[in-house]
Amino acid sequence: MPRVIVQKINNDEQIRDFKELGTDAKELIKAAMDARRNAYCPYSNFQVGAAIQTADGSIYTGCNIENGSYPAGICAERTAACKAISDGKRDFVACAVVAQQEKGFTTPCGLCRQFLAEFAQQGDFPLYCTKPGCPPLKVLATTIRDLLPRSFSFLGNK
Numbered sequence: 001m002p003r004v005i006v007q008k009i010n011n012d013e014q015i016r017d018f019k020e021l022g023t024d025a026k027e028l029i030k031a032a033m034d035a036r037r038n039a040y041c042p043y044s045n046f047q048v049g050a051a052i053q054t055a056d057g058s059i060y061t062g063c064n065i066e067n068g069s070y071p072a073g074i075c076a077e078r079t080a081a082c083k084a085i086s087d088g089k090r091d092f093v094a095c096a097v098v099a100q101q102e103k104g105f106t107t108p109c110g111l112c113r114q115f116l117a118e119f120a121q122q123g124d125f126p127l128y129c130t131k132p133g134c135p136p137l138k139v140l141a142t143t144i145r146d147l148l149p150r151s152f153s154f155l156g157n158k
């Protein structure tokens with residue numbers, strides 16, 4: 001009889017108060033909140049903002065940009081990542097994602113997880129997922145490796 005191992009992930013352990021985060025994380029979240037206002041999402045009406053901090057301390061922001069040809073749309077995370085990479089910044093050290101989701105927190109989609117993991121400076125970086133609005137803000141603090149363990153890489157496992 002095969003034994004099924006079920007590991008329960010307790011997400012509550014990863015939920016933090018915004019005010020308890022470090023200055024860099026707070027700044028990144030605020031940048032993602034601002035970027036979210038530029039979301040172009042007439043089809044889903046789901047606004048998402050993202051911000052990526054690169055190794056030199058720069059912050060690149062992005063929003064989701066939809067299209068009448070639905071698959072042509074791009075998520076906020078990849079918008080921010082493409083802005084950083086096209087500016088020569090390939091080492092990501094942190095990322096924030098902001099969206100107003102009723103249940104739970106908006107985390108990067110599968111495609112974005114793979115896209116972001118490619119540019120993780122030390123093979124991993126913290127990810128802060130939260131909602132827009134007023135304090136007391138709760139933040140899901142996780143990491144890209146936590147969201148995408150054993151990710152595919154041509155460059156070998158970092």
Ligand code: THU
Pocket residue numbers: 041044046048063064065066073074075076077097106107108109112
């Ligand atoms: N979306 C993002 O931009 N990031 C996420 O993490 C989740 C989903 C966008 C894609 C689409 O424009 C809309 O949200 C609904 O899926």
